[in-house]
Amino acid sequence: MPKVKIPRKSTTIDMTAMCDVAFLLLSFFILATKQKPPEVLSVTPPASVSSKAAPDKSILITMTKDGKAFLMLGDETKKAEILSNINATKGLNLSSTELKKWEKAPFVGLPLNQIKSSLQTAVEIPANKLPGIPVDSTNNEMIDWLKSVTNVYAGTDQRKLQEMLLVKGDQSTLYPVFKNIKKAFKKNEIYKFRIVTNGEAVPVGSELYLNPPKAD
Amino acid sequence: MAEMDTSSGGGHKKGPGVKKSKKLSTRVDLTPMVDLGFLLITFFVFTTTMSQSTAMKMNEPKDDDSTQQIKVKNSGAMTILLGKGDQVYYYYGQLDPEKLSEQFKSTTFKQVRDIIVEKKKATPIDDLMYIIKSDKQSTFKNAIDILDEMSICAVPPGHYAEVDITPTEELLISKTEEANGIK
Numbered sequence: 001m002p003k004v005k006i007p008r009k010s011t012t013i014d015m016t017a018m019c020d021v022a023f024l025l026l027s028f029f030i031l032a033t034k035q036k037p038p039e040v041l042s043v044t045p046p047a048s049v050s051s052k053a054a055p056d057k058s059i060l061i062t063m064t065k066d067g068k069a070f071l072m073l074g075d076e077t078k079k080a081e082i083l084s085n086i087n088a089t090k091g092l093n094l095s096s097t098e099l100k101k102w103e104k105a106p107f108v109g110l111p112l113n114q115i116k117s118s119l120q121t122a123v124e125i126p127a128n129k130l131p132g133i134p135v136d137s138t139n140n141e142m143i144d145w146l147k148s149v150t151n152v153y154a155g156t157d158q159r160k161l162q163e164m165l166l167v168k169g170d171q172s173t174l175y176p177v178f179k180n181i182k183k184a185f186k187k188n189e190i191y192k193f194r195i196v197t198n199g200e201a202v203p204v205g206s207e208l209y210l211n212p213p214k215a216d
Numbered sequence: 217m218a219e220m221d222t223s224s225g226g227g228h229k230k231g232p233g234v235k236k237s238k239k240l241s242t243r244v245d246l247t248p249m250v251d252l253g254f255l256l257i258t259f260f261v262f263t264t265t266m267s268q269s270t271a272m273k274m275n276e277p278k279d280d281d282s283t284q285q286i287k288v289k290n291s292g293a294m295t296i297l298l299g300k301g302d303q304v305y306y307y308y309g310q311l312d313p314e315k316l317s318e319q320f321k322s323t324t325f326k327q328v329r330d331i332i333v334e335k336k337k338a339t340p341i342d343d344l345m346y347i348i349k350s351d352k353q354s355t356f357k358n359a360i361d362i363l364d365e366m367s368i369c370a371v372p373p374g375h376y377a378e379v380d381i382t383p384t385e386e387l388l389i390s391k392t393e394e395a396n397g398i399k
Contacts, residue, residue, distance in 0.1 A: 015246035022253030029260040046357040048364040050272040063356065166271060171357035175298070175350040178359060186276055194271035195360060206329070207370035 041070055041107075041127055043170045048197035049208065055163060059149055060196070061142070062107075063169035067177045068132025071145055072107040075164065078152050079103060086148040092116055108133060112141055135180040142184035150188050168196035272360070277377065292343025294335045296328070296362060297381065299389045300353030301398045304328045304362075308335070311384065320388055322396065325361055332369045346376035351389050 041062050060072040073079040080103050087094045090112050094102065098119045109130035110118055118125070135142050153161045165185075169178060185193055202209045290309040297305040306328070307319045323331060336344060346366065350359050359378075366376045 012245075015250050019246045019250045019253060022250050022257060026253055026257050026260065029257060029264065033260065033264050045269065046360040046364075048270065048272045048360060049368055050270045050364075052271050052273075054269045054271040167274075169356040171355060173356040174352065175354045175356060175359055176352055178356050179350070182276060186278075191276045191278060193274050193276075195274055196269050197272050197360060197364075199270040200364075203329075203368060206368045207333070208368045211370060213370075 043168055045168055045196050045198055046171050047200035048195075049200055049202045050197060051199065054166060054194070054196050058164045058166045060166045060168055061181055063167070063173045063177050063181065064132070065170040065172050067174055068109070068130070069135045069142060069177065069181065070107050070109045070130070070132055071142070081152045082148050085151050086112070086144060089148060089151075090144055094119065108145070112144065135177060135184065137176075137180060137183075140180055140184055140187075142181055143187045146184050146188045146190065150190065162190070162192045163194065165190065165193040166196050167193060272363070274363075275373065288345045288347070289343045292339045293345045293347060294332075295347040295349060295385075296332075297385055297389060298348070298350045298354035298358040298362060299393060299398070300351065301393075302355075302358060303393070303396075303398055305389060305392060306331060311388075316388065320392065322392055325358075325365075328362070329365055329369060332365060332371070336369060336371065341372070341375075344371070344375050346371060348376060348378045349381040349385060350378070351381055351386060 041064055043062055043064060056074070058072075058074045060074060062070045062072065064070070073082055080099070083102055084099055086092070087099060092112060092115055094116060098116070101119050102115070108115075109127065109132050111131060111134050114131075133141050133145065149165075150161075167178070167181060185191070202212070293310070294306060294308050299305055302325055303322060304325060305320060305322045307321065309319075312319060332346070335346075348359075348362055363376075363378075
């Protein structure tokens with residue numbers, strides 16, 4: 001029987017195409033990843049089945065794990081107005097240069113009586129060392145803050161304001177902190193606000209899953 | 217595995233003085249590069265958080281005087297209490313001091329959905345009312361989770377409300393926690 005010679009083929013394949021695909025995908029994923037703005041306050045919000053995306057421009061109250069409250073005024077157009085309003089109503093005695101400096105701060109995390117002294121010192125306190133806005137049942141400064149917010153937004157579309165008011169809290173924040181913030185809202189006759197949560201799929205088989213509500 | 221093309225020195229000789237310059241292949245082995253590429257892809261795929269933060273609506277009732285309070289039928293009321301350690305306690309109707317141990321039941325977030333659904337099915341919709349009370353030791357997550365449970369079970373708005381906890385209930389929770397050994 002004649003031997004059949006099987007031609008030996010090289011096992012090396014041209015990898016250029018594969019390499020191209022790999023790096024194309026890589027660059028796609030790098031570019032498509034939405035860079036989160038660096039968060040100074042690290043907070044893991046609880047999950048909910050709500051599907052509405054949180055607005056970018058917002059007045060955000062953040063509750064950290066240890067129960068401190070911070071306020072972020074995301075609406076740049078009104079930020080200066082809100083700060084000067086609280087300066088006037090609460091008698092903080094801030095000069096215009098101090099107000100300018102305050103505007104640059106990303107968020108408020110100090111009791112009102114410490115604001116002037118913190119603006120005069122050049123040293124910045126790291127976010128995790130800030131005492132936060134007091135929200136005790138006896139001294140709830142969030143009421144004053146929200147009052148200034150409502151003052152500034154008075155006359156504008158209230159529904160827009162309601163959509164901007166956000167509360168974000170860490171999962172392990174104790175309930176009384178949240179209760180006091182709710183109280184601050186109520187004191188200013190704000191009954192509707194939103195809570196920042198992580199999106200979550202509706203559990204299969206539940207009633208919401210079987211009869212999804214019509215989009216409003 | 218980089219290949220070198222050594223097949224070039226075929227037939228033609230270039231004379232004795234000419235040194236044969238080896239022709240180097242331009243082909244590079246791409247395997248490590250592909251490996252690295254896919255490694256990075258997997259890394260980016262896994263680290264990308266797909267979940268975008270969402271906003272949940274909160275509607276608070278107006279803090280009016282008691283004239284505005286809604287009367288709730290005992291038969292349709294279920295009180296859900298949130299305690300520490302992600303524990304849930306519940307009772308139907310009103311607390312009867314004589315039958316506390318029978319009435320006051322404890323459960324977890326995993327089972328509370330079934331209890332809510334069961335109650336919803338057993339009660340005419342007009343009488344249905346879930347009263348949610350959060351203990352001092354419960355967390356923000358608990359409060360959001362139970363509200364979320366309400367929307368998962370499609371409890372219509374107005375049929376559940378957050379109410380402040382009473383001292384009796386606080387005491388009951390702390391006693392139950394002690395008995396169940398929850399820290």
